[in-house]
Amino acid sequence: MFPFEYHIPTKIMFGERKINQLGEVAATFGKKAMLVTYDEQFVKSVGFYAKAVQALNDKHVEVLPFFGVKSNPTVELIREGVKLAKTEKPDVLIAVGGGSVMDTVKALALGACTDADVWDIATGAAQATGALPIVTVVTIPATSSEMNCTSVISNDALKRKEGFVNPLMYPKVSILDPELTYSLPIKQTAISAADIVSHLMEGYINHNDPWTPMQDRFAQGMIKTVLDCMDRLLKNPNDPQARATMMWVATFAWNGFYVCGIGPFDAPIHMVGHSFSAFYDTPHGSAMSVSIPGVMKFHLKERIEKYSIFAKEVFGIAGDINEKTAQAGIDALVGWFKKIGVPTTFAEAQMPTNELDAMADDILVTAAHWGIKTYTKEMVLRLLQLCL
């Protein structure tokens, strides 16, 4: 095991109708809340916006709404939010949504406390100096953003997607109310499931510590649980137990817990997948279900043992530790992606293949930002070929 620090100050409030406690949570920070969420018409149609506003009104917290967050949230919108926050000076920022809304709020929380541009903070060109307090109400369980200090935002002008980390961005409180996810379409649920699996795979298959039974079993068990949840949800999208379990799995999949002690690892799944979204606005989870098989195939020869154990433990595949078993693990995962209806190739994701060279360059920019030194352009191009 490698040395690490683990410190997640976020308080989780989990359970059906917990959204009703949003008002008392917000009131501990002040009297004015900036509520950040998706398109106004959409959120008013699905009901959670009204619930959030009601809970805030009940505790006499003034609501400053900020609508319009989209999948792969943009720095352009965040800059508008920063402007509004600087003018209106809310006491707390509330994200009501999934990863894109939470990541928007995180960047906004930093941006509101500095004169630097948010994109410069995301790229590391400028330093954050403080943050407004953040509360999240999760409506799409997928990214762990509710319990980590990571934000991933896009810059449409630059065609870049940037992930960055800052302990100031830990939410103070995250409300996980599974009831809010019952109405999530199964298609989007499947994309989220792929995202959760990508988090559990990223550290698990890419770390290089030869003996980490606690962390590996955690990842395996969590992936199996996502499989179980999706089996139930494909039959009944309103299954409360599966919705609740998926929500809690999502939170601990990428909050920094299971990667404790496994040492430094490359994150090729996200490194590659981010560019899919940057280029074609592919939903994050769909980008992941394309990049995971590509990355696994690319590294197959050097990871026979790990993939074989993955095949046996997660998919119950019989067989020895050898290339055949390892390949069967990849095939089983691809089969599962197909079963839940997420793309596993460029073709299935309807992504064109005429910009692979530019995409490889973009991937290498991400690699450089993340300190990943393993991949040359030739390697990235070969990896992309395995994703087609």
Next chain:
Amino acid sequence: MFPFEYHIPTKIMFGERKINQLGEVAATFGKKAMLVTYDEQFVKSVGFYAKAVQALNDKHVEVLPFFGVKSNPTVELIREGVKLAKTEKPDVLIAVGGGSVMDTVKALALGACTDADVWDIATGAAQATGALPIVTVVTIPATSSEMNCTSVISNDALKRKEGFVNPLMYPKVSILDPELTYSLPIKQTAISAADIVSHLMEGYINHNDPWTPMQDRFAQGMIKTVLDCMDRLLKNPNDPQARATMMWVATFAWNGFYVCGIGPFDAPIHMVGHSFSAFYDTPHGSAMSVSIPGVMKFHLKERIEKYSIFAKEVFGIAGDINEKTAQAGIDALVGWFKKIGVPTTFAEAQMPTNELDAMADDILVTAAHWGIKTYTKEMVLRLLQLCL
């Protein structure tokens, strides 16, 4: 899944030689640290005391030593510590030791901030009003005390052992330096392993939620990892990987994470085992390895499915879901306890059997304090018979 709140503000610093950072950690709280640990002669012989003092001196933190904590720490000693703390007014309390030292410091932290007696706080007769900041340096991985807000202390005069919970008792920082555990005798390591397993079993086998795959797999995976660690340590007690892994498993076994969402559950393993220690000063882990099989046998008929899955998942026992497989799971666990050298019966623990009636009464006092209503005296006596 059931509603829950999860909030562990403790910062973990994990890695070999992390104890050297104790000074800078303590200095963030002030210039005077009360260092609570075991018998003076003992701690000065094993080396970690000198390391702790050195690290504190390096950062000009004054050290106020408080020696003498024993296994099953007593309120009598804690009262002395409270007196000292009230006179000397340290800025931070540092526990250097295992569960008994950490639990002593937790009670002391509350006691130093109130006029009420510590035992009254433990029993709930008085309310805590504040706490001195707590830092722990773990030398025996077992109790999760380094990352929870529980303290278990004994009252020799009353022959009672009392566990109590207060969020004020979360350590601010816990330093997990596996190197400090290399010299832990294998006998004591095995007792600690039994303690860790007792934590992982308590919620897992006693909860009543029919579908909690995430939590159940976590418990199973963690127990298997304890088994793996002990296999390695029985061969080589200095195995750094096994020591490090055991330390991290111990921390997450009873910090409140895996029981999130499984709903209310009785804690008969600890309810019963606490009285073994209260009556005969049996080391906590040894009390657990006696109480676990007794509790499992007592509930066998109504937990066929759960024990069968336990047998299959943890011990790889083939078989259907039936009483035979369930019993095989209990037998395998007892076999493992014997293999690592911890007692599994009153006889093996050298506990007399002439006070069972009084012990049953004591167990029922604990049950009442913990809100456990399942067990009558007749049931407790029957359960104790299964432990003989």
